[in-house]
Amino acid sequence: MKQHNTEALRQQDAAHHLHPFSDMQSLNQQGARVITHADGIYLWDSEGNKIIDGMAGLWCVNIGYGRKDLPEVAKKQMEELAYYNTFFKTTHPAVVELSTLLNEVAPQGFSHVFYTNSGSESVDTMMRMVRRYWDVQGKPQKKTLIGRWNGYHGSTIGGASLGGMTYMHEQGDLPIPGVVHVEQPWWYKHGKDMTPDEFGLQAARWVEEKILEIGADKVAAFVGEPIQGAGGVIIPPATYWPEVERICRKYDVLLVADEVICGFGRTGEWFGHQTLGFRPDIFTTAKGLSSGYLPIGAVFVGDRVAEGLLAGGDFNHGFTYSGHPVAAAVAQANVRALRDEGIVERVKNETGPYMQKRWRETFGNFAHVDDIRGVGLIQAFTLVKDRSKRELFPDWGEMGMKCRDIFFRNNLIMRACGDHIVSAPPLVISKEEIDKMLDVAARCVETFEKEVLF
């Protein structure tokens, strides 16, 4: 293994590299941790520490690190056709083959995909697409998109607007006009004395109220993550999505699922809306599509919207790297492996249920851990002040960050989203590795309760 000079890398990183979503000055003082290589569910840093990656990178390395086949595919494709575009009456085998494969793994009625390079670009593409769709239908006034508070849809101006992260809106006058938000379906905080099922219907009615407030003739689409990821793995009650779907149909509002995290097996089905029990008109993907081996995203367009777009003449939208041959070839190999090696199926029948059982056992007896939840291989719990009253800590996010730092020190990566502690490991994680990860995590939460809270 190549030797790295950690101090020199840290200094040069601090001098020349602006980190996303970071307090850069304080990071530069601490020095970033230098990750040098990875295999399976493990990362290594430049000081030789072996780290369990309980987050699959940024929720994306579904197939695990260190695959030997994907680089081979990339090399071969790069030698054969490193790049060509698909704008002007051309196509290429890699993008055609990927599209055909995606049609096989997608639910019925999603015959077409549009390619991007990231989740944010998928979301922006979808936003332009739904507006274009209504234009073609002769309803150009149907423009408003409804997102949700604490939803995450990326960092571009469109995606950050549609997302409901107020700390993002604050930086740069977002949201843009034509984007509005409703409250998230987070029972623990907003459910009051309702049962989760009652609350799910209530939260869906917030969508209906917003549609009526704006006027159904002005609303283009409602957009939500089947399970909110970056918002802290908020899993809506079972009643929520079917009711949202009914409402969208009633008012002829397009229903969009942002599957950037939930897609490609994370919840045990290929796509999160299949687990959550609803049928969108469009869904956006990225992350697990290539398991992070190369940047690529895809918008899956349902037949109704696709027919509208096809009838409308030019759709004036696209990226230089839409359907990039190398990314498309790697995505194809990744999706084939997720399917043909039974990885998605194993999440559904074996490792997912095992994780959920062990996750609940492991964290069920801590005084300040509550709302222990998850499905497939996406799970979370919330650090709370008083379980008996469903009372959160006063300074939202402070405890989460402290707990997260203890994991990090102990060579386990889990993430804090506010005081939600979340995990989404590579889908190839074994039962033994789940046990190992949870042993470390339990010791860390013990330390947290002892050292931080008392």
Ligand SMILES: *Cc1c(COP(=O)(O)O)cnc(C)c1O
């Ligand atoms: C990560 C994420 C995005 C943004 O994807 P990028 O590739 O970072 O642009 C959009 N939507 C959801 C649900 C995500 O989790």
